[in-house]
Amino acid sequence: MAGLKKVYLGIDLGGSNISVALANVAGKIIGFDRIETLAHRGPEQIIDHIIKLAKQLQKSENIPSSVLQAVGVGVPGVLNYTTGVVRFSPNLPGWINIPLRQKLRSAFKKTVVVDNDANVAAYGEKWQGAGKKYNHVVVYTLGTGVGGGIILNGKIFHGSSGGAGELGHTTILPEGPLCACGNRGCLETLVSGAAIGRAGREALQDGNKSLLRELCEDQPENITAKTVFQAARKGDAVAKEIIRRTGKYLGIAIAGIINLLNPEIVIIGGGVSISGRDLLPYVEAEVKKRTMKALAECTRIVTAELADKAGVMGAVGIAIQAGSKSTSK
Numbered sequence: 001m002a003g004l005k006k007v008y009l010g011i012d013l014g015g016s017n018i019s020v021a022l023a024n025v026a027g028k029i030i031g032f033d034r035i036e037t038l039a040h041r042g043p044e045q046i047i048d049h050i051i052k053l054a055k056q057l058q059k060s061e062n063i064p065s066s067v068l069q070a071v072g073v074g075v076p077g078v079l080n081y082t083t084g085v086v087r088f089s090p091n092l093p094g095w096i097n098i099p100l101r102q103k104l105r106s107a108f109k110k111t112v113v114v115d116n117d118a119n120v121a122a123y124g125e126k127w128q129g130a131g132k133k134y135n136h137v138v139v140y141t142l143g144t145g146v147g148g149g150i151i152l153n154g155k156i157f158h159g160s161s162g163g164a165g166e167l168g169h170t171t172i173l174p175e176g177p178l179c180a181c182g183n184r185g186c187l188e189t190l191v192s193g194a195a196i197g198r199a200g201r202e203a204l205q206d207g208n209k210s211l212l213r214e215l216c217e218d219q220p221e222n223i224t225a226k227t228v229f230q231a232a233r234k235g236d237a238v239a240k241e242i243i244r245r246t247g248k249y250l251g252i253a254i255a256g257i258i259n260l261l262n263p264e265i266v267i268i269g270g271g272v273s274i275s276g277r278d279l280l281p282y283v284e285a286e287v288k289k290r291t292m293k294a295l296a297e298c299t300r301i302v303t304a305e306l307a308d309k310a311g312v313m314g315a316v317g318i319a320i321q322a323g324s325k326s327t328s329k
Helices: 043-060 100-108 117-128 193-205 211-215 225-233 237-261 271-290 307-328
Strands: 007-013 017-023 029-036 068-075 078-080 085-088 096-098 111-116 137-142 146-152 265-269 300-303
Touching: 007 043, 007 117, 007 307, 017 043, 017 307, 029 043, 043 100, 068 100, 068 117, 068 307, 078 111, 085 100, 100 111, 111 117, 111 307, 117 137, 117 146, 117 265, 117 307, 137 237, 137 271, 193 211, 193 225, 193 237, 193 271, 211 225, 211 237, 225 237, 225 271, 237 265, 237 271, 265 271, 271 300
Parallel strands: 007 068, 068 111, 137 265, 265 300
Antiparallel strands: 007 017, 017 029, 078 085, 085 096, 137 146
16 A cells, blocks of 8 residues: 555454554554454464465555564463463464564564453453543453453553463452363353343343243254344343343442542453443442442443454554564664
8 A cells, every 4th residue: 555654453362353554653443354363273373374365465455575564463371471372272272382472573674572362352341442542441341251351551451470460350249150271250250241141041040031932943052142132122020130140240340440440441342342332330339338438430331333343453553563573762
């Protein structure tokens, strides 16, 4: 594309899809593409797919290598942020101690920065989404599980060893449901899409009369979070109680993070956040009860704006940061 002097590549690697975007320094998308991850093929083939997809996008948008400044990548899993090695990824079979940054640097001959996908998505919302006016941002991502990211002073907060931001593993009910992490009563077991669907199924198994039975055609195993929200909007008392309880638990978690970090804004993203208008009143009521008044009054709670583009936009954003650091040295 003629006239462009600096272009950045963002890569969002997920368990289901890989998204790549080329953008200018202001975050304007120049080119975008997405393919299935096909995670079962293993790390080598996936990395080859990423490289081919990105280079095809460069070619189709007429972006020469000389214009590309840096590459940012969001990856699900545990990383070594210093080396760019993916230690382990639960959604990507075989991804154990994979030197992703090194492989991408060899392919593109550019600065490459790798970060956790939830952190990257949080940065995307801070940079180009609902948090763009703020420097202290917390993002909860409610999907099949619960992820999140913390932005302090405009930068991703990683903690002492890179593990900060595991917001889904805050304990809400000490004797609550068993979580995949081994703990009980984690936020993820109570407010994720999977948890909401499970609550709907359990309600029918307990013999409650509910519209849920009609919506699932008397097949409780088919109930999902979407089914529960649908029933709640139609006035079903059982579904409305599930949504109320979900909002309460999320509000407890958000109250704790507000008291701890005093963010300017808390953003609720992920697939469940599409139904944010149903959850927010209960979240806000619980936050008001449990947060110091002075802190609650200066914290906004909103739903995300970027939807499934948050990850790739955040990847572009961290690429721009990395590129500016490398050129300033």
